[in-house]
Amino acid sequence: MRNEMARHRVFRPGAPFGKELLLLALMAAFVTAGQAADFSRQALERADSFLKTEERGRDVLSYIHFGADYRGHQYLKTLAVNGSDSDFALVYRFNWADDGVTDAAFLCNSYGSVYAVQVMYTNAVLNRPFFLANASIAVLGHGLIETYKDKLSEDDRRQLHKIVSDADARSLLEWSLRIKQLL
Helix, strand or coil: CHHHHHHCCCCCCCCCCHHHHHHHHHHHHHHHHHHHHHHHHHHHHHHHHHHCCHHHHHHHHHHHCCCCCEEEEEEEEEEECCCCCCCEEEEEEEEECCCEEEEEEEEECCCCCEEEEEEEEECCCCCCCCHHHHHCHHHHHHHHHHHHHHHCCHHHHHHHHHHHHHCCHHHHHHHHHHHHHHC
């Protein structure tokens, strides 16, 4: 019974050795955080180097605001992804047309691979995110399938055909980013 009680003892900072245990726990947390930061830095750099190019910015904007003139994009911030210790989101601001602004978050796994895109802000009124791309998805989707047909597995081809059939520009963008990051 005494061993059972000892296993369930509540830690009290004022108890004997309490300060020492607290200090030890804090040191362990800092070592772990430091090691994780090195790994995260590599993932952040991998994702950023993939997303920051003008070519990638033009490509992403063509899905989010189909037909809009690309005026540039820049990194804004990094966010933690809820429910994950290792996933993160890189947020970029896209400038388009005369005064269009859209902030997009690119959700990445612990390796820096993009797996989702979320529009966080836009001042668009008529050219809502993905709206025009959804309307013209058949042309874009079938073009993408044709471009990558030799590099796609049967499962990838099936997924892509479903996305095109559903006219889902956001999923098509996410799929396209995953494939391009692998190449």
